[in-house]
Amino acid sequence: MGNPIYAEIVNKIQVYSTIIIHRHLRPDPDALGSQNGLASLIRQAYPEKKVYVVGENEDSLSYLGSMDSIPDEAYEGALVIVTDTANQPRVSDNRFVKGDYLIKIDHHPNEDPYGDICLVETHSSSSSEIIAKISFSTEGTLPMNAAAARLLYAGIVGDTGRFLYPATTAVTMAVASKLMQFDFSASDISQMMNTNSLKTANLSGFVLQSLTINDVGVASIILSQEILGKFGAVDSDTAPVVPLPGTVEGVLCWGIFVEQPNGTYRCRLRSKGPIINEVAKRHGGGGHPLASGANAKDESEINDIILELEELAIEWQNTH
Numbered sequence: 001m002g003n004p005i006y007a008e009i010v011n012k013i014q015v016y017s018t019i020i021i022h023r024h025l026r027p028d029p030d031a032l033g034s035q036n037g038l039a040s041l042i043r044q045a046y047p048e049k050k051v052y053v054v055g056e057n058e059d060s061l062s063y064l065g066s067m068d069s070i071p072d073e074a075y076e077g078a079l080v081i082v083t084d085t086a087n088q089p090r091v092s093d094n095r096f097v098k099g100d101y102l103i104k105i106d107h108h109p110n111e112d113p114y115g116d117i118c119l120v121e122t123h124s125s126s127s128s129e130i131i132a133k134i135s136f137s138t139e140g141t142l143p144m145n146a147a148a149a150r151l152l153y154a155g156i157v158g159d160t161g162r163f164l165y166p167a168t169t170a171v172t173m174a175v176a177s178k179l180m181q182f183d184f185s186a187s188d189i190s191q192m193m194n195t196n197s198l199k200t201a202n203l204s205g206f207v208l209q210s211l212t213i214n215d216v217g218v219a220s221i222i223l224s225q226e227i228l229g230k231f232g233a234v235d236s237d238t239a240p241v242v243p244l245p246g247t248v249e250g251v252l253c254w255g256i257f258v259e260q261p262n263g264t265y266r267c268r269l270r271s272k273g274p275i276i277n278e279v280a281k282r283h284g285g286g287g288h289p290l291a292s293g294a295n296a297k298d299e300s301e302i303n304d305i306i307l308e309l310e311e312l313a314i315e316w317q318n319t320h
Contacts, residue, residue, distance in 0.1 A: 005119045006134045009081075009103055010141050012117065013042055016079035018050045020070070022096045024085040027058050028239065029193065033155025034083040034105070034127035036065035040148035041135055050074075055092030060236060063192050064154055075099045084127035086286060087112040105130055107159075108287060109277065125167040128155025132175045149182035154189045161243060162190065166290065196240050203231045207241045207256070208248070216313040217252030219245040220306050222299070224259045235266060242268045252313050257302050265302060267294040273320065274312035279305060 013019060021039050023031040035053050042051050052068040072095060080099035085091050086108035096102065104115035107124045124130050132152045135144045156176055160168045163176075180186050196204070206227070213219045223238060231237075238258050245254040253271035260266060267283065269276050269292045277292040283305055285294030296302045 003119070003121070003133075003137070005117060006137050008117055009105070009119065009134060010138045012079055012101060012103065013046070013142065016049070016077075016101070018052075018074065018078040020052045020054060020075065020078050020080050020096075020099060022054055022080065022082045022085070022091050022093055024090045025056070025092045026236065027055065027061065027092070029061060029064060029158025030126040030128050030155040031084045032058070032061055032064040033151045033153075033158065034131050037128060037148045037151035037155065038081065038083060038105075038131050040145060040151060041131070041142050044145045044148070045142050054095075058236065060197075060239075064151060072098065079103070081105060082115070083131070084108075086110070088114050111286065123169070125165075125169065125172040126156050126159035128152040128159070129172055129175050132156075132179060133171075136175070136178060144179070144182060146183040149179040150184035150189065153179040153184070153186060154193070157189060157193060162193075167288070197237070199232045200237050200240050203228075203233050203237065204241050204244060206231070207244055211245055211248065211254075213245075213248065213251060214310065216310050216317070217250055218306060218309045218313050219248065219251045219254035220257065220302075220309075221245075221255075222257045222259070222265070222302065225261065228259070235260065238268075242270060246270060246272060252316070253309050255302075255305060255309060257296065257305075263298075265296040265298075267296050267302070267305060269294060269305070269309070271312075274309070274316040276309065276312065279308045279312065282308070 021035050023035040039051050039053050052070050055067050057067050075098035078099040079101050080096050081103045082091055082096055083105045102115040103117045105119045107121055107127050110120040121130050135142050211219050211221050235258050242256055245251050253274050256268045258266045271290045275289045277287050277289050280286050280292035280294040283294035287293050
């Protein structure tokens, strides 16, 4: 589990008296789990340090912590750590560049290697897994605690789809097992992640009933502002529906296209085989080989994305 950079990061944490931790916009469990989990580790090991977590709050994930409000002056002479964020434009709160020293900790493809220290492990399931490994491998200088274990476990569960996705490795399971030895309820975490609001449940039913699936296994659906309005939903309510097409027999890859208030579309792309992140990159996004995000200016660009997914699906089926 060890990596020489782990010790470098812990050394920097020991040096600085103020540490400010960021993560990506529109946070998911791994973003908040890694951010707040790391903060918990530092606060317990070094109670004299000032440790802040910043970014917008996500009400649906309030069980994973809330954010601090800090002035610009707090960044003077501070160590800034950004977790789970591949590209600088996606960092929540653009003051992350105002500190004295910057560390990136991430598991996405390293296409924007920012930071004075850039720790990227694409073989890790999540940024939460990486931070847990840092704690477990640094011989007591950043020891695990129950609060951090709960947060990091939640992050791992979130980014592995409850250990369903291919990024789940034997190391992932070993890390999760070690975290579960601490005093928190793993089942409570799973229940909270598995509980949706009534509007999201109704939206999920609509997605499954309205999904378009073509003969090469590409599924798609457009969630317009009108449709969202019928369910009293907004963009952030759509995250739980993203995995649903993958549960349908015959679906190989899929896109859920969510209209934004300005008329553009947020594109959530997923796959059970074909590598889709190059498609995402061509449309203003990126991400993992099997889980990416992109943007479309209109329905014409959505159609282009679907055609590109169809080409990938055909190619993948011809070689597997």
